[in-house]
Amino acid sequence: MTLLRGSVMQASAGEISEHYQHLLKQAKKRTQIKTGSLSLTLSLPLGLVLELENCYYVPRMIKNIISFNLLVDHGFYFKYDYKLISCFKNDIFYFKATPTNGLYVLNLQENNKEIYHISKRSKEIEDQTYLWHCRLGHINKKRIEKLQKGGLLGLLILDHLTTTSLMTKQPFNKDNERASELLGIIHTDVCGGYRYFITFTDDFSRYGYVYLIRHKSEAFEKFKEFQSEVQNQLDTKIKFLRSDRGGEYLSQEFDNHMMECGIVSQLTPPYTP
Template sequence: MLWHQRYGHLNFKGLKTQKEKGMVIELQSFKIQEITCADCLSGKQTRQAQPKQGNWRASNVLELIHSDICGPINPASKSGKKYFLIFIDDFSRKGWVFLLAIKSEALDCFKEFKILVEKELGQAIKSFRTDRGGEYLSDAFTDFCKEHGIKRQLTTAYTPQ
């Protein structure tokens, strides 16, 4: 096992070949065994690939809006803004960015965004996709979306194991 580890977890058949050809001086003779090395097993584990595209795409503007908040950003802007909130239309891929001083301004910013795009495009927002950030999970945010008929979609972030 020591030589297996020294050679970067080389398989035992490879170690035996090196011994037989005299490539390693102090390597003692051994029989190839089915020894299970925990590091080799974890290195061979795989996970399913992340999909390159979602299963569903919007077929019209404002049918699906993606949103996320980033921050706190250091240093803050001259006006004291530490966060930015982004909205992206799934169909057109157009994005809007709003600067926030605190995360709790997200609902007011969404209300402002909703008025802006619905007036500009003449359509209503149908679905809103976010992560599970606390700023999106408040009762006020949920009630506002219900009141305006906006379907909520919460995604789960991928965390490597």
């Protein structure tokens, strides 16, 4: 990822104008590119922050360049509209960019017109509402209101939350069977973006384990590690494993292991606790 001083420009499919290619070649010859642990923070108009790691510094360049491909590698994705692209991660909007001379330009400056401030403030509140909705485990409107009354959250548009949160909800049985003994049912989920963590929660005691992982593919190994520890410590076996329909739980390797151990897989509807 390359970040250079000045306004920010987004490279389109790795294409950089001849002028910037020439400057980069000159910088390499003169060893003007400084690499290493250079990390920079990009403040976006909606209040979100983009952390840029492993950046190059080229003194002679006055434009910042960010690689599309590296953003995609870090979990971001793009939606293309007429002469605009929008950048998202985990369904949260980050920024828009417009094409200019083969590059996509990010406008990070705020407009001082009063009508823009009103519109921008409303949009910012909507995005903050959904952001907190995601951060708090997709909690419902009543719980958000309770946090607001307690002074823990600022102004949020709850009508927007109601519409947004219900779009992905699927009906599920409210009378789920509860465990009557330790390890009767284990709840599990994988969370995170570039770096993840996986949780295992005992339904009977509500005691939970958290393991840090870098890739979702590590979920199976962490489950075996968890299974070995708790079954040895408690001298009993896991009967059910309840998870969402994430691909990390549906691999053939995971399925074979569950069958060998006599563990029954229980799958909940997607996008529900």
